[in-house]
Amino acid sequence: MPPRRLTALLCTGALLAGTAGCSGGGAGGAGPSPSSSQDPEEAVAELMADMTVEDKVGQLFVLTALGTTPEENAALITDHRPGGFIYFPENLTGAEQIAELSNGLQELAADEGSGTPLFLGIDQEQGLVARLPIGAHFPDAMAVGATGDPEMAATLAGTTAATLTALGINLDYAPVADVNADPDNPVIGIRSFGSDPELVGEMAVAEAEAFAEGGVVSVVKHFPGHGDTDTDSHTGLPVVDKTREEWEQEDLPPFRRAVGAGVDAVMTAHLVVPSLDDSGEPATLSETVIDGVLRDELGYDGLVTTDALNMEGVRQTHGDGEVAVRAVLAGADQLLMPPDAGVAVAAVQEAVADGRISEERLDASVRRILTLKVERGLYEAEPADPAAAADAVGAGEHAEAAQEVADASVTLLRNEGEALPLDDGATVHVSGQGAEELGAALEELGHPVAASAQDADLAVVGTSSARGDAEQIAAVDAVRGSGTPVVVVAQGTPYDLAELGDVDGYLATYSGVEVSRTAAARAIAGEISPGGRLPVDIPGTDLKAGDGLGY
Structure with missing residues (x-):
């Protein structure tokens, strides 16, 4: 038997005890509510008994939120009875507004929708993918991987969960469990913890556990692995051309x-792995991949969710309607x-x-969705407190936690002539990124x-994923011509070093957020002494994962 989900382990006890230990901004008791003494399986069966087919189909959908107010989404809730919404920056202006939006959407779902609390989600991986305009901004996942410490992953996720x-x-919609095997990957890169599958797995699970402890559902992505692609699935259909054995060793x-x-x-990826399914269908639409391999x-x-269905x-x-149907038939629970x-629903x-989608198949997905909502305590969750949200999100310890992770991630890969650290009072010239x-x-x-x-x-030059970027490489060359020792601070992927010539020092931060700089x-x-260790190999050099210097 597969293990019970983390939510069951962490939240069912709180639910059965009638506590709010797993609250996370839910419906505030709206709609049909399971008894706190009920077994979750019985509770879900009772909830489903009162649902229409329209209610059940609605639960499969997570829609893009509109505007900044609940009222702008009222028609979506009334017409489609969705299982959730996802927020983007255009929906978010400040702590009080976000809390009021969340509360209002839950109230509308209770009063005008199916009566079922909503999943309210966001892409808050941190680093490059961070939708919130407020709260502590942590470095990217590759920086976390460079620390080599799963406690740093837990710190990021736990702090993020408190904010959410x-x-x-x-x-x-985090963490990313993709193994970044391709230095030229256009969509993953520093969003990955690194190129070592074991390190990536350890860090991803540490984040998932910390999110669960903080009352937030986490989504591990992008199965069966987006780390070895040279195409962005937002704009095209990547093909991962490797054998089944290679996939099992590198991505699985x-x-x-x-x-x-x-x-x-778990989130599916819009990519083709012919060794898993030679039909040409992306994994999101592949029964062989979802029901066959994953399940x-x-x-x-x-619960299995698709990646965004508006991606090319x-x-x-x-x-678009057929895509939604095929995703369900393949085994996806949420779209x-x-x-x-309107077209998809x-x-x-x-x-x-x-009868193309049987009621049994529909019920299987709805059961997983509602079980997670029950286990996470959404039916008993108190509304967010808009007046207190700003103070909670702006807590000083959150910023300190982000700085701690960034400090632990800095990796020194070259230090010719002991260019670093600087002597007291030494002057610097700073150019480039950041x-x-x-x-x-x-x-x-x-x-x-x-x-x-x-x-x-000392001349300090900031770069950001300068591999193949002639302008950034030329900027480093220009400073090298000054005769002053040059230290590069790479704030994107660390692969730049192979193309930057004989610089005196090379620091990798794997992120361009303020705390990393x-x-x-x-x-x-x-x-501080740079204690980070390289989480990827750097092609064209002798540097391998695990390398790093100190003072």
């Missing part, structure tokens, strides 16, 4: 570990962001009416910023 719950958000381990840990949800072979019994990777061979909700309803923030941090640490490289004791400045100044 204060805003009434109960689901995060993090997902196998996640399944073994009983994670809440039957790996034994996963939790899943829209190349079928119309994320259909480009036209109508297509699934028609497929159920015609120059303003790096310079300000170095000045605060007692290192005046010179107007030119020639007038400085502050951490780089602290390492340059000797305030």
